[in-house]
Amino acid sequence: MQSARYYKKEESGVARCILCPRQCKIKPSAFGYCGVRKNVGSVEAGAELVLPYYGMISAIAIDPVEKKPLYHFLPGSKTFSVGYVGCNMHCPFCQNYHISRNLGVPLEYVSAEELIARAKASGCPSIAHTYSEALIHLEYLEECMSLAKKNNIANLLVTNGFIEKDASAILLSLCDAVNVDIKAWDKAFYERELGGKLETVLAFVEAAVSAKVHVEATTLVIPGKNDDPEQTESISRFLAGLSADIPLHLSAYRPMYKYDLPATPASTIIKLKSIAGKNLKYVYEGNIYESSADTKCPKCGTVLVKRYGYNVKTIGLKGDFCANCGAKSPIITKFD
Template identity: 40%
Template sequence: MHEARLYQKLEDNTIRCSLCAHRCTIREGKQGVCGVRINRGGTLYAATFGKIIAEAVDPIEKKPLYHFLPGTLSYSLGTIGCNFHCEHCQNWHISQQTLEMEALRDLTPEQGVERAIGSGSASIAWTYNEPAIWHEYPLAMGTLARKKNLGTVYVTNGYITEEGLNELAGMLNAFRVDIKSFSDTFYRKVCGGRLQPVLDATALAKELGMHVETVTLVIPGQNDSMEEMEALIRWVLENLGPDTPMHFTRFHPDYKMRETRPTDIGKLEKIYERAKELGIHYPYLGNVGDHPYENTYCPTCGSPVIERSGYAVRVTGLKDHTCTECGGRIEYVSEIR
């Protein structure tokens, strides 16, 4: 096994992990909340280093990332485990799996970079389950990827410590974060975590120069009040800025929330429109299918600059970072430096 980073040795072969905001105290022979960081003999091991269960070449828009290398492909990897236990998880069959799962297969960091380049991808994304708990592996692969001018992406729940995020600062380009609710009660009850560490990590990612986009799955009766949505939008405006893309996505029943109805599209449209009114330049709807609110519009004149149909992208009014109608600036990452 690969020794983990970011832990402290305590008495009696006990250790404290400082990678995610749970900061688990792990006794000999036990695992953290994530299920994949294991104490053996007073040493913490990253049990899924070099172990993958999901591998695909996806459009970057599938993450979803709309302002990071738009129209490109992203070589995407996932493994097992998560530091949340969300009742509505759409990837529960891997995020809640154990290390005994036979489908895990080996992939070295070097092989991952080679496959990314061979696939024609512009970036590598660690996704499908929580990449923060895989820390040592994305860090190793991403460091190699950056030397090959590949972008690097976390699709994350944001439950990473300041120490963990600082270690990623020289490697990670994009921090696509789920802000699952603006209620700590929701986080404790539905996810098994807390809200504030997610907000702290997201603000720090922005401060460290990462491209940040937020995603909120709007669940009827759980986190969909306009009061809560407005509080979230105002937090993004104050802490991340008006050019931060915000995705509000439609819920569909899954895992332990099969009795909850799908989100009403009209409700999503109201949230989108309120985000615009409050000053977000790039709000989006997701999981709605061929909706005009999936497009990118110039915040100055309102003209469409990027149109989307599913994961197909068509640039209609954009030259470099400029709206061809009014000359207004459109903020997005067009290349990796």
């Protein structure tokens, strides 16, 4: 059984996991909250944290990179997408609750070497760790990402950003692009309803930017929960404080898992997009198709990347510059 890192041995055989801010105190024979880190120690012998789900994969698919969503990293490319089980938060609107709660989904063991070999054979320029929360599988991720780097494959991470700083630094040093959920600008909502901490997520975003990882952010907009314009204003102001070039995806919620609130109206997303657009240069709608998802040059309005669903064409760039006005573009079109 693969050993876990990021834990401390406490009295009576208890393991205190320090990977995420939950800092679970795990008794012998028990799992931590995320359901993937287990104490196989005993009162007599002391704690021993292991990873019964090391390399256990719930899904592999080849997706458009835009589906993550990442709009400014190798637009129009496909990404070798990998999913796991478990989660360290408990969002009641989880879109993938069958895997995040590990509800009997079939799993396949794939070693890191095999995963990279499959990714390479797929011809995709990147691997995305996505679908469920990958951070809680940090040891496996680190092994896969290190191997991907050696094979010139880009490492993408789609995450809730709920991880302690020391552990995140290791991963971010291997990551090329991340999409981080900023699920709300409301500390109480984050803690009570989602089981996370807003300040930890914001620190993760800041650390990713400092580590020179390409960053995009997503907010799933839920009626009556986080659709207050002041929340979008605060999220966009925070991101703009790091860089006004960070893309923000505002996605419409649909009833799922424990939430049966009505779906977010398109008009809400459009209104919030215009609020965020005062602070950020690139704000995109998700799960609605009311207006264009094209990327335009903020200086002259030329379409740089044309999107029609997942049909994506880079048409207005000359190298890293707008082909019309010559303004520098933040879109990453090459990985080597």
